[in-house]
Amino acid sequence: MRRTLPVAIAFTAGMIMILDGWLNISFINTFANRYFMRFITVSSTWAVGLGALNVVRIHVRAIGMKRPNYGFSYVLLFFFFTMIIFGVFLERNTNNPFYQWLLASFRVPLSTAVYSLNSFYLASACYRTFRARSLESGALLIAATFTMIGSVPMGGAIWGGFPIISDWIIKIVNDAVIRAFSIGLTLGTLSQTVRNLVGIERGYMAAGE
Amino acid sequence: MEENTIWHKLSNIDKRIIYVVMLFAVMIPLLKPLGLPLVYQREVIDTLAVIRSFPAGTIAYMGCEVDVSNSAELRPMMIALAKVMFELEHKIIIGGFWTDGCNLAAIWLGPVLDSMGAVYGEHYVILGHRSSPTTILDTARIDWIDAYSDRDINNMKLSEMKVMEGLAKASDLGYACIMNPGSPGTATYTTAWTATGTMSMILDFCTSGMYISAGANYQAGLTKGLVGGLNGAAQFEMLVNHPDKAVRSMDAQAFGHVAVIVFLIIGNVGYLNIKKLEREAKGE
Amino acid sequence: MDIAALRVAVKPFFEGWLKTDSNQMSLASFIIFICFASLVLRYWYIAVRTNQPLPKLRRIAGLDAMDESIGRATEMGRPVVYNAGISGFSAPTYAALAVLNYVARQTARFDTRLIGCFASAQVMVVAQAAIQTVYMEQGKADAFRPDDIRFLSGDQFGFASGCVGIMQRERAAAHHMFGSLAAEALILAEGGAAAGAIQISGQTNNLQQPFLIASCDYTLMVEEVYVASAYLSQDRLRIGMLSAQDIVKAIIVVVIFIGAIATTAGSTIVQDLLKVY
Numbered sequence: 001m002r003r004t005l006p007v008a009i010a011f012t013a014g015m016i017m018i019l020d021g022w023l024n025i026s027f028i029n030t031f032a033n034r035y036f037m038r039f040i041t042v043s044s045t046w047a048v049g050l051g052a053l054n055v056v057r058i059h060v061r062a063i064g065m066k067r068p069n070y071g072f073s074y075v076l077l078f079f080f081f082t083m084i085i086f087g088v089f090l091e092r093n094t095n096n097p098f099y100q101w102l103l104a105s106f107r108v109p110l111s112t113a114v115y116s117l118n119s120f121y122l123a124s125a126c127y128r129t130f131r132a133r134s135l136e137s138g139a140l141l142i143a144a145t146f147t148m149i150g151s152v153p154m155g156g157a158i159w160g161g162f163p164i165i166s167d168w169i170i171k172i173v174n175d176a177v178i179r180a181f182s183i184g185l186t187l188g189t190l191s192q193t194v195r196n197l198v199g200i201e202r203g204y205m206a207a208g209e
Numbered sequence: 210m211e212e213n214t215i216w217h218k219l220s221n222i223d224k225r226i227i228y229v230v231m232l233f234a235v236m237i238p239l240l241k242p243l244g245l246p247l248v249y250q251r252e253v254i255d256t257l258a259v260i261r262s263f264p265a266g267t268i269a270y271m272g273c274e275v276d277v278s279n280s281a282e283l284r285p286m287m288i289a290l291a292k293v294m295f296e297l298e299h300k301i302i303i304g305g306f307w308t309d310g311c312n313l314a315a316i317w318l319g320p321v322l323d324s325m326g327a328v329y330g331e332h333y334v335i336l337g338h339r340s341s342p343t344t345i346l347d348t349a350r351i352d353w354i355d356a357y358s359d360r361d362i363n364n365m366k367l368s369e370m371k372v373m374e375g376l377a378k379a380s381d382l383g384y385a386c387i388m389n390p391g392s393p394g395t396a397t398y399t400t401a402w403t404a405t406g407t408m409s410m411i412l413d414f415c416t417s418g419m420y421i422s423a424g425a426n427y428q429a430g431l432t433k434g435l436v437g438g439l440n441g442a443a444q445f446e447m448l449v450n451h452p453d454k455a456v457r458s459m460d461a462q463a464f465g466h467v468a469v470i471v472f473l474i475i476g477n478v479g480y481l482n483i484k485k486l487e488r489e490a491k492g493e
Numbered sequence: 494m495d496i497a498a499l500r501v502a503v504k505p506f507f508e509g510w511l512k513t514d515s516n517q518m519s520l521a522s523f524i525i526f527i528c529f530a531s532l533v534l535r536y537w538y539i540a541v542r543t544n545q546p547l548p549k550l551r552r553i554a555g556l557d558a559m560d561e562s563i564g565r566a567t568e569m570g571r572p573v574v575y576n577a578g579i580s581g582f583s584a585p586t587y588a589a590l591a592v593l594n595y596v597a598r599q600t601a602r603f604d605t606r607l608i609g610c611f612a613s614a615q616v617m618v619v620a621q622a623a624i625q626t627v628y629m630e631q632g633k634a635d636a637f638r639p640d641d642i643r644f645l646s647g648d649q650f651g652f653a654s655g656c657v658g659i660m661q662r663e664r665a666a667a668h669h670m671f672g673s674l675a676a677e678a679l680i681l682a683e684g685g686a687a688a689g690a691i692q693i694s695g696q697t698n699n700l701q702q703p704f705l706i707a708s709c710d711y712t713l714m715v716e717e718v719y720v721a722s723a724y725l726s727q728d729r730l731r732i733g734m735l736s737a738q739d740i741v742k743a744i745i746v747v748v749i750f751i752g753a754i755a756t757t758a759g760s761t762i763v764q765d766l767l768k769v770y
Contacts (some may be wrong), residue, residue, distance in 0.1 A: 037343065068662070103312070115278035122469070128476075151442065178699060189585075203623060
């Protein structure tokens, strides 16, 4: 029962959506679009609350047990509850000026700062990895160089051929490979989904092997 | 073979030196732009031509699938797009499914459009964030007002706004410009609208990371326009005669790329010379 | 061949029940789906009811290195950090959970600490239950630490910061990234590299693939993620399904090839046949 019931639920739900995607049968289409999709939205919203509880539990325990760096747990919990109080319970909810100020003054710069690390990490990763160890890695190196220099104005200013070669690599060579990957990915996704629906993959069920 | 030759040093430059060089390569052109000329891509020119082909009064949708992390590339596109849409007297319907998309649209586009003389509710509206894009876009195919529960970001009634006149369902839109940093993005809209035959005039404004897959969709005809990355944003700004942040940032991007290429060359020079020394040592 | 007449002849059979789309490829994609379903049933029968040999899976270096990375973590007395990507329940996440089951089994066997970092609360809840079950099956229920299975943040950069912080503070010896990753992929990979972890990535976003190839020790190429559970378990049923998948892929490749040749020669017969309904 512990293994059969989740598989039965997954199979039934999956078949409803598959049949809705292919077939023009009105009661299936209505059930899938009107009730099923809304049920999915509502049930996934509950999971947000579970995640919040997990965060609070871990950090309250860290404070209680005085784990290393537990001071940061105080900071996290302070901002966590502040955002919830202002965003959920007070006037105008997420349009509350203080909530908006918190978003604009903390979240925006922090997210932008972390994202901007990509430029530094990319430089160090490229320097470390793009070595002409073999024919293939040499070809990768040359393609990367042409693509980078051709995609900025300076490349066109140095030599008019750089943007043309860069464009060709991206639009012809790269596009063909991306399409091949997409076909393989789609079939892999289909196969994975079928394995989940019929219960061959049970990793999400906590039902064991 | 000794391991402290100049070639070993070139091949093993400390990461921190790379970070500092990158910092200066990007920061100096940002503070002192050089004004390097842009090369205009065909797809950006064609995208603007598509937008300009629609007459005054066309209802245009802007999908603000943005976040602060991708704002460097998408914000300039959104602002330039909003300006040209207003100048062409198109009605601007702004929506989005990323959590902060509509909030950021209100912060970035509201002041810009208001300064140009646009009136909220008459020339443009911000629909507000909704979760579950598939459900909303599917419902919008049949009844737009019902899809958004007749409420905008400020909880005002959409059905009472002048800008919403003529928009009963998605097929009433003239065109849709979707900011595309990932998912949900243009693919969400093409799946919901283009694949179902509802509306196919979807223009893709994507980040540089999405440019490759967006390019494949554009080539296949799934989307009817493509503006990609900071480069595309800069070109779009110049073409609509509103040069701004993207144009100013292009020099920094150019020098950043050149810095990476210089490090690649240095690393490979060091590596190849080390290999040569190893072969010579073995040959002895 | 008169395609228009064929369309008219075919339409009455399907128009009552088969949904159409604007590309007019409903029938072609439905036939591919039926082919796939038939092959799945065939290989299911072969795998379960017969002892007929199934095709061998080629070696995938990244998956072979999973045991090596867990062994390294065990010897060094440092944890394995596992992250299942940033998307909620989708096919890549299911593949990631299948691999997580394997990793949990190995860490339970060798008494290695496993830290799970999740960006989706739903996935975290399911993963926690799955790992606990695995630990109980291995007789190591006491070794399971619920605090090590963490929901970090729904925001991709909040998640990346949290995961990198965990790897650096806990000095992770192995970092496994499976599932679907976006712009934070490079931050996670470089963070893991800075912490000295051996890194194996298997994620399905082909746009992030170049970054991960540049910064990880082993990278599974896009759809190899979906092969992972079959490869690691060597289960006949799963391998059989992969065989079905590969045959359908071969059929699609042949159709593309013939279509490209025909279109180059000026004929639209393949396109017309694909769009017959």
